[in-house]
Amino acid sequence: MMRATIPWLLAACVIGSSAAQIQAQDARAFVERAVQNELAKDAADHTRWLYYEDDRKPESPVKQWVADTANGSLKRILQLDGHRLSQSEQLDRLNRFLGDTSAQAKARKSSSHDDAQATEMLQMLPKAFIWTKTGEQGDNTILHFKPDPNFRPPDLEARVFAAMEGDMAVDTRQLRIASLKGKMIQDVKIMGGLLGELNAGGMFDVERRETGDGIWQITETHVHINGHALIFKTISEQEDDIKTHFKQLPQSITMQQAKNELMQAPEGTVALR
Template sequence: MLVRCSTGNLSLVAFTLVAALYSPQNLHAQTSQLQAQQAVEAAVQSELSAAQTDKSLWIYRGHDVTPGKDVTYQAVQTPDGELKRIVERWGRPLDGAASDEEMSRISEYANDRSAQAKQRKEDAHDDEQASSMLKMLPKAYLWTIVSETPETITLAYQPNPAFDPPNMESHVMGTMAGQMVIVKNGNRIRTLRGKLVGDIKIAFGLIGKLNQGGTFDIERREIAPGLWQITETHVHIGGHALFKTIGTQEDEVKTGWKPSPAHSLPEAAGLLKNP
């Protein structure tokens, strides 16, 4: 996930936090802040490590809703990439002609090395960007503990006024606040949710703006021992660019996870013939 830009004035918040942390009568607050920071750093390291070592492949069913689109699809992952076949639109199964067209599209892609290479390049870029954003989490926010159970720890985050975003993509982090839930066993991130606490202005607002109040919620679950996947994504952010509506409005839920036996895209296409 992640969207992309103007921070509000948080100097008073920062001053209040620093005063609380270093006040002699608030040693517990200082300890809690340190524990929260350590929890985030451990979770980030666990996720980065898992991204390098987890080579598991899956079959799952997804339901994706965006403005003007409501589709249910079956997905099959392979070492060469992933194939998705739409099986329903707006809650209704595809008719024969639409189903044949969908399989034709899948078969064509499964045998198009150029298209596959382009997709792998885009996926690699997305993975690199996600990794970079993940590494910024400990520094981009001020973290505090909200609650804790034997299994999980819930943290709240606010923009860190000392964070200097290195690029436009990371600038958005200066306007987000919310909560993160970490599962202690393995230090894995289960939930990351938040909202834009300020407008995100592109070129000082001359080109566009994403509106304050936009929300996102990413849910991850352990679908097999030690193996985690994003199971829900809910993003509702609005705005405009040169008088055109921009932003992201999407709700996607993934269920029915099971190991994929496909070793290639043609094999995945064969499995999708009977989803």
């Protein structure tokens, strides 16, 4: 009787294992489609936006209006390091930036680097993690991810990202990523810990929403990661960045026109409620 039962138990285990593998493959394929769709949509998106940003970095918190143009972003800083700027100070900063081509080039380079890094992380999603569909939530498909031990991160940023476990929400109809939340489940050592270490427990949370017809933007970014480098230097990525009050601008808007839009915006968001 026992000998007759064992083959059936083994068969059930094999079938169960195969079913889990198929589910994981289906989830990864779904993530791959979402990533490819995001990359295609981003490449085709040439819209320009005005928005209010509350960027809460401990070392330099800032509240500002931001206007996108083909030549980069223009910022009207309302509050810096807890100090509210007068309108004349705001205008002076805008004019100085408009007259400084090297500052504009530096800002564009920084923005381009951030975009490239975001693209790299996006492309990593299907490869760096083991994915499981965990359910539906409204219009979203919810997926859980954990590090894939077979993945080899190409750089330090990728190593940090690949040490995360968390959940992703994808708008099922539009196949757009609505949120991505992760927590570091293991330390990340730089050169075996000789040059530094990022501590387990760090987290990130990125929220996105549709701001226009088929146009999605990041509206919230929360990053809290700690560690140390070269024994004495603290590594700290602490930021809570919230973007609201999106308004679409003309695609061909110039820097000067963007300046006018910025100066017409209210001192804060209270007037827009």
